[in-house]
Every structure is written in C-alpha cells, then in structure tokens.
Amino acid sequence: MSGVDLVATASSPSRQIRKGAATSVKSWVESQGGTYPTEVTAAVDTIARSGGTPLVVAAGREVLGVIHLKDVVKGGIKERFAQLRAMGIRTVMITGDNPLTAAAIAAEAGVDDFLAQATPEMKLARIREEQAKGHLVAMTGDGTNDAPALAQADVGVAMNTGTQA
The missing domain is CATH 3.40.1110.10 (Calcium-transporting ATPase, cytoplasmic domain N)
Structure with a gap:
C-alpha cells in the first residue's frame, strides 16, 4: 500500500x-x-x-x-508453454498477485503451476526447493524483489521491463 x-x-x-x-x-x-x-x-x-x-x-x-x-498475455504464449511441456520442461509462475488473479493469468497463459502472493523470500525458497529435487532452474524476473531468486537460479534472466516489444 x-x-x-x-x-x-x-x-x-x-x-x-x-x-x-x-x-x-x-x-x-x-x-x-x-x-x-x-x-x-x-x-x-x-x-x-x-x-x-x-x-x-x-x-x-x-x-x-x-x-x-490488466497485464496483457502475449499472443502465442500458451502454445510456447505447450512446446516446453512437450520437451519435459515444467513452467511455474511466481507472482505477488492475489490467488484469484494468479489463477486466471496462469490458465490464460498455460503455465503448469503458480505461486501467488509470493514474497522475495518465498520466490527464493521455491527456487531452492526445485534445485533440491535435482531440477535445473531458470528464472525470469523484472523487479528488485526478484533479485535473490534470480541469483539463486541456475539460469537467471533479468528483464528491464515487463512490457511488450
């Protein structure tokens, strides 16, 4: 607030x-x-x-x-996530949004799972959980609150802005 x-x-x-x-x-x-x-x-x-x-x-x-x-879900993203899924890659959306918003966006985008109302500490913990299972983790983020998780991920991609090009 x-x-x-x-x-x-x-x-x-x-x-x-x-x-x-x-x-x-x-x-x-x-x-x-x-x-x-x-x-x-x-x-x-x-x-x-x-x-x-x-x-x-x-x-x-x-x-x-x-x-x-309202964020605009980029056209074709659902199909891209389906291609990743077909290659055995699981996608998880981790967001600070409330659970209702997160569920709607996750469904629209076609991600496999989501974590809502996530704090920077929760994002970092989720990355570590996936790594502890032996998974290679890539993380994309666009804010200061993403920095710890980006640093922990095996591959971290920091975006300057979340806007569409």
Missing part, C-alpha cells in the same frame, strides 16, 4: 489518500474508523477472477473505488 498525506491549507482540509491491495486498504480504512463496503469486495473479486489486478483507493475512512489493472 502507498499513499500521500496532504497538509491542510487555508482553502482545503488535510487528507490521507491510500491505494493498494484490497486487504491492506481494508485494514487501513478500518483502523481509521471507517467501514469497507461489501460492493468493493465484490468488485475486487470480479476483477481478480478476470485476471486483473484490483487496486483499492481510499481517502481517510472512505473507500473511493477500485482501479482495474
């Missing part, structure tokens, strides 16, 4: 604005004495089930809404 605290001026009161994962914003709103609307929970679940990433926005004790972010 991140946000901004706006200082009061002569023409406007101070405000605290936050955005982030539903669970984090819900906890914050409730800690401010507010309530978390059931409609927001429903919207978050709908977005996540569609493979989107829901970001909840709140100001003080009030939830303002939900932003729907």
